[in-house]
Amino acid sequence: MHALNPLRRRSALAVAMLSLACLAGPSHAASGPTVPDLLDLPARESARAQHSLQLAVARAGERLVAVGERGAVLLSDDAGRSWRQAKSVPVSVALTDVHFVSASHGWAVGHSGVVLHSADGGETWQRQLDGSQAAVVVRDDAKRRAEAGEEGAAAALRSAEYLVTDGPDKPFLGVRFADELHGYVVGAYGLALHTADGGKSWQSLVGQVPNPRGKHLYQVQIEGSTLLIAGEQGALFRSSDAGASFAEIRTPYSGTFFGALELDGDALLAFGLRGNAWRSEDGGASWQQVKLGQPVTVSAGRRLQDGSVLLADEGGRLLRSTDGARSFVALAVQPGTGLTGIAEAADGALVLSSAHGLSRVEPDALTTGERISGINASGAK
Template sequence: MAHPQSRPASPGASFRSGRRPKGLLIAAMALAMGLAAAAFAVQQGIAHRPMRDVLDMPVPAGEFNKRSPASSVARQGDRLVAVGPRGLIVLSTDGGSHWAQMSSPVQSDLVSVRFSDASTVWAVGHDAVALRSTDGGANWQRVLDGRSLLKLLRGHYPAQGGPEGADKTREEVERWASQSATPDVLPTPFLDVSFADANDGFLVGAFGLVLHTVDGGKTWVPWIEHTDNPRRLHLYAVGGHGAQRYIAGEQGLLLRLDAARSHFALVKTPYEGTFFGVDVRPGRVLAYGLSGNAYVSNDEGAQWRKLATGTDASLVAAVPASGEGLLLVSDAGHVLSVSPDGSRAVPLQIPYTSEVLGAATTASGQLVLALVNGLRVLDITPAR
């Protein structure tokens, strides 16, 4: 593991070289948080605790340590919610001027946070944890974890019968379970969550994990075999606009929802590296990821062109800018203003902070960065 003071890896760094870790626990610890966050967890002792202990120990509300690592941040109106290692959940109701730590049901590392409507927030992460708040991030309930997910998967892929492709998936689930350090707990991390409306949503994660809900998360249906992902590549992001839904993953994997078939179909791209995110607007799809690579399509993936980003740092977030524009943010702290049609990217003058894991914009147009050493709100110099 890298020394905490060395340049840490970005989300998913353990898979960027194309080497897949042998142990599921190694993958779960390295995925999406970066080595600096993992080092922090080890220093605090959390990495050596039994997983059941992590799932059964809540985090009390209290004063927020402004140097605590944060992995993701999301906004709705003036409310900002950020998450991070050891079940960290923090809330700001004034656009990031003040933050307070909220109580969390678990001490698992949280990776991604998103609003699904004005008051509902989802946070997902390691140990197959999915948390939901229905009051804008103040109070949280556990919806899924490694225990309930394993029961769900075993029920959906029984020893005999089940959906088409169930035999292969059942074998994979049992293999994942056998590698867990804690019996009857599946540690496979969820890496992203996205809802098209209050009811219709998807969870995605490592080893091709996909779940679908049509009732706002009350029930979930495994969609592992509903994807053109036979190698079970890791799925880092899910997002969309209206009826268009996309999943982005490693080795250039990009999938588009075919609602009529209830299937995520492969979209061919000219890139073979990892995609960490996808941003979908009317008439434009932007997929971005490793080493500053970003590709734009204006015809739903039939043709692609490479966006000149001018950086070899990995792109980890895409957030709305003023008007119809977009900001691309790299793990090294570069911020690019992208035109609405995705034809050009202009670098903005942003002071260096530290390793960036996530980003959002405030209602007033400031940039909020989730960093390995806390949260920071910055003014943005408009592109000329």
């Protein structure tokens, strides 16, 4: 893991998370001595929860589930037209990502290294992991590797000891499950864990991901047995064996990627800060920049059910591609600034999370817009 001054690393993470969430005021995430309190303090009911900072939204069968600041979990059973709070959430830390593998089973992650599980479609949640427990998992794995004489394990063990000493102050930023048993979480300072029993126990992936400098990891995606992790400083890592091993994908961009998508064939799309979007036709061997028209951070992306690709940026633009992310159309609809997440409702509408809450975009709004520049002809290796 990275050996830079911890204060400098925290500053770098704070800047990136500020950009991702478009926070207009002071953060509600806890730090210092208040962290244990928020881990043990159940989320409170709030009449303004629907209009508070929401960082991610996902489908749970026909239902939609959104997560955000202060442990807020919001549920919609009418395709995003109305929302209510979950009945029970055991923490009040900010929740950064959520994923469901069925109408019942889902997981959410967030600040203080928390992992939550729901078995009833998001109505109630149980804490499965926190940052203190995650640090011990990482340390014990690093110790095992050091005792076995693995290259770089001694340095990893020293860094892992710092994790344990620091306590639960490192956020998880991404979560994906392949099924009700096998799942993956990633986060700050290169944190990466997986479970094979639905979150009852966790194992470290830090030794498998070739990330010795501990770059922050913002997203993990699953496509069959393939995992794709995106992070800061142009970091992309891929596993073709369900996480048993990872390879670094080198990119021409040195800034933060907030996400990456597997496209048809061997094509990839990575997106992030300052309007950067890069496409590869050959699994990452070479890259071409996709011009998006404005230097505004792209904070979310997903493939829709019709095969098109949708990106969302902090300025409130929705960018849609129907040619495999070679070019994009800026949709005419204006859902508001500070977009953080995208879900597709059962009726084909888009449901968006943002710094200002949740909004719904009707299906017919996806067909009108203005074409913008596509792939940069010069490309890059």
